[in-house]
Amino acid sequence: GDSVTQMEGPVTLSEEAFLTINCTYTATGYPSLFWYVQYPGEGLQLLLKATKADDKGSNKGFEATYRKETTSFHLEKGSVQVSDSAVYFCALKMNSGGYQKVTFGTGTKLQVIP
């Protein structure tokens, strides 16, 4: 079946450091790919998405490129802030006979220290 693998956390960075959170996927077709962010005590909210190969999603300084050849969707940010501390989930969505199947990774906790 479909699956998403994220790098294990937690990830601890100093403010202004470069961030990469790896995400790879396996899917039988051509999924849409998403990054969701969960701030402490809150639900998940969409951070960015890409719907086809070579698309780049970007938002709030975060970027991720849909790489079909490596089945990856790594999340990057050039300079993290303390306010970026959260849990980040990579996810894919496939259509299966009209049913939206969303598969999430296990989440990566990011802690940014001043």
Place this chain on the structure above:
Amino acid sequence: EAQVTQNPRYLITVTGKKLTVTCSQNMNHEYMSWYRQDPGLGLRQIYYSMNVEVTDKGDVPEGYKVSRKEKRNFPLILESPSPNQTSLYFCASSLSPGRSNTEAFFGQGTRLTVV
């Protein structure tokens, strides 16, 4: 404001006492689903609904029930809660089931503890 509202946010209950967690969305979305979030396991889908009166099991449906009598509401029912259902629960909604590029909107979560 577009939102998914869950209630309650926090709940402590005893084994075997039936409970319902409500979920309501104001975006006229067809598709709604319930997830549970557990450490090291990420989010796992419990049940989903493609439209009114259309529901189906997700990956971990045992011990749960749902109903979809109205488009905006999708309650999660635990008929006889057990301690292994202690978890953080999220309701989500999104547009038409046939569109894979649409995002899901999540509620703020319900922290359930069963003792």
